[in-house]
Amino acid sequence: MMSWLPENVSTFGREVDFLFYLIYYITGAVFILVTVVMIVFLVKYRQRQGRRAIYSHGSTKLEIIWTVVPAIILLVLTFMSQGTWARIKGHMPRGDIEVQVTGKQFNWEIVYPGPDGKFGTDDDLMAENEVHVPVGKVVRVRLLSKDVIHSFYLPNFRLRQDVVPGREIMAWFEATKPGKYEMPCSQLCGFGHSGMKGWLYVHAPEDYANWVREKWPGS
Ligand SMILES: [Cu+2]
Numbered sequence: 111m112m113s114w115l116p117e118n119v120s121t122f123g124r125e126v127d128f129l130f131y132l133i134y135y136i137t138g139a140v141f142i143l144v145t146v147v148m149i150v151f152l153v154k155y156r157q158r159q160g161r162r163a164i165y166s167h168g169s170t171k172l173e174i175i176w177t178v179v180p181a182i183i184l185l186v187l188t189f190m191s192q193g194t195w196a197r198i199k200g201h202m203p204r205g206d207i208e209v210q211v212t213g214k215q216f217n218w219e220i221v222y223p224g225p226d227g228k229f230g231t232d233d234d235l236m237a238e239n240e241v242h243v244p245v246g247k248v249v250r251v252r253l254l255s256k257d258v259i260h261s262f263y264l265p266n267f268r269l270r271q272d273v274v275p276g277r278e279i280m281a282w283f284e285a286t287k288p289g290k291y292e293m294p295c296s297q298l299c300g301f302g303h304s305g306m307k308g309w310l311y312v313h314a315p316e317d318y319a320n321w322v323r324e325k326w327p328g329s
Pocket of ligand 1: 261
């Protein structure tokens, strides 16, 4: 069936996609089943000359079935997704690179800690709407907001995290393929929301080294 997710270039993307498609197929099958039954019943029990309406109290057996079956499906999905959730959201791997991303109406403000790896020092580099990272390295993203709730979204990485004023929220990803990827805000944050979009540049190791040399000459 349709595969309409953007290309996955994240180490944990396959796990997320597996769960997504599993839920997609289950709900798709239920949707088709319910629609077909509804249409059949509409035709079968339509108004006809001489047919009298009957009173039915329902079917206890059927009601138990359509309550228990979805409950079991939900429980199974919960247990199946636990491991993935724990790996991606519940635990924060040691990062090779860290960047700070601050959402504000209406762009992303990026801060790179520079060669010393510390924020708030002289070698910090500020940028707007552009994040540069190397491929195959764990990138930790420190998420802040200056005004309202935004949502940091990397569709190709299956990563989405709300950015909340007054909180510092960590997210992480590891890219598997160099390229230029969209980095929109996915939480309606005001009139300029739809234009709030940055780009994530994933570089091959030598390109990334060049970029670092260019930004911090002499490091
Ligand atoms: Cu926003």
